[in-house]
Amino acid sequence: MERSNKITDGIKLLTSISTENTFNDTRFECSVEVPFIQEGFGIEVNGKEVSKGHSMTFNDCSFFDEVNMLSDSNGECVITFVDCIFEKNINAEDAVMNGKVRFRNCHFKGDVNFRNTTFNNLADFWQCTFHKPTTFYKTDFNATTVFSSATFNENVLFTYSLFGGKAIFGRTKFIKGLDISQTIIGGELQIFDLSFDYQKYVAEYVGTNNSKFQNYIDNLHKIPQINKVTTFQILKNQYAKQGNHIDEITMRKEEKKAFSELVQARKKDNDWTSTTGGDRFILWLNRWSNHHKADFRNGIVFTASVAFLFLLLTFVTTGEFWSRLCLDCKFDSRVIGYTIKSFINFLNPVHKTTYIDSLNPIFGIPYVFDFLGRIAVGYGMYQTVQAFRKYR
Structure with missing residues (x-):
């Protein structure tokens, strides 16, 4: 789509002392750093000057080079992307964001890197679409986090991520797999009307190989079968906590199906020493006698x-x-x-x-x-x- 404005280089030259900068209908063909940091306008913390960013708003923009998110100590700084398309990667690794960050109806077509990122304020991904596998690795969401109406076309893993505030997943679509088995839920997890394509939710057996397990959830965006079981357990318990017994039943059924797949895989594993015959028989009976209490x-x-x-x-x-x-x-x-x-x-x-x-x-x-x-x-x-x- 042709944009009205085009920026090909020197994006830092646009920095001003203004507390708010807005770009509308712009095509960025150069790398972009947000928030914009004005040299000489930092603030002093513990005797040291730290960066102070300015609020930025991008409406209906396209980014054809990498977008880098920098640490910012300004709690009043608000970074907003609305109806934007990220053709390349977005990188916020090790960044500490004290201000609000909003992505509204955006498309992430490149890699999304939020490894070790800290959000001390609102992190909003409302109605965003993630086109590639994504792992939020050790990402700290210390305030309200919104993934409502978001769509993940590939696997999404929250590996050792922290939900310290309220995390909202409302009408979120998971086309492939979700892994929250390693997530630290210190705050409140609010889920509603989640959508899964269970046929495409593929998990892989790792057995007792810890190195393979860690590589899957840390780097390869792959979900081990045991994590799939635990994810549905967490969702089942959360629905029960919210009093949503209808969706709780669905999660219980998927939990049992995932566990049945895990037990079948363990049967073929020579390194798995525990017997699986009893578990397989019980799961078989539950499947055919009432479809795990569902039918x-x-x-x-x-x-x-x-x-x-x-x-x-x-x-x-x-x-x-x-x-x-x-x-x-x-x-x-x-x-x-x-x-x-x-x-x-x-x-x-x-x-x-x-x-x-x-x-x-x-x-x-x-x-x-x-x-x-x-x-x-x-x-x-x-x-x-x-x-x-x-x-x-």
């Missing part, structure tokens, strides 16, 4: 299926079943009626076992299947009720 229909189908299975096993281990078995016989409504009656009776976990006595049981085996069927049916009913209570 009562799973519970109904599961209960009916196990009842039919164990009733069939009970029948086929009786002499009466084999003596009456006739594949070429005509349709007998009495047999069908007896079978349906037995099935309905079997759905009652406390039904009597006297019906087996007259069926000529083989070595008492039918009683074993009847007992196991009671357990399975009772479990299915319990899981169905749990799914019905998901909204509490």
Whole structure:
């Protein structure tokens, strides 16, 4: 898009003593440093002169070279970018920002580097789009932080970042993955209507390799599977804390799915010494009995299926079943009626076992299947009720 104004070099020459500078509809083809620091206009702290920046506003601007954010001790300095496009990198590594920083409806098409950056005032990324993988590494958000309506097209990790104030994620979109497992939440985390593309949320197994784990979350913007599990745990607990039980259910379901993927990966890891068979069986049961407390229909189908299975096993281990078995016989409504009656009776976990006595049981085996069927049916009913209570 063609801009009305163009700046190709010497951006520092635009510095003035003014407390506010504004650029509108400008194309920057040179590197830019913000806030603008006026030499000779510093302030004294502990006997030393430190920089004092001036407020800057960029409206509808494009940056085709790197933007560097500098440390600034002026708490009244406000840096604002509105409807801006950053074609190259933005670098704020090790910067300490005492004033407010606002990015409103901006597009970050290059790398975003906020490593060891400290925001002592408002940090606002409302409706911004991050086009590349981003890691906020040891970034301190000591005041209000806003990521509402922001979109992350690739993985975003908050590795050892601090939310010291209120962090707001409202209607934030995560097209790939989110990792807040290593985040220090010292303040208040406020989340609302988060959007995930769960099919594209890919996490990788690192096992017991600590070096690989650290490299993933520090430098490569990759999310380990264990971090994915913990991220959904944190979101689940936060939704529960806010009283949002509907979204809590979704996070619980995704947490269990992520843990199931982790357990499957551990099964193939020769260095993983703990057994995974029990965990895999429990997760399998929870998945098919009520979809991790999310779907009562799973519970109904599961209960009916196990009842039919164990009733069939009970029948086929009786002499009466084999003596009456006739594949070429005509349709007998009495047999069908007896079978349906037995099935309905079997759905009652406390039904009597006297019906087996007259069926000529083989070595008492039918009683074993009847007992196991009671357990399975009772479990299915319990899981169905749990799914019905998901909204509490």
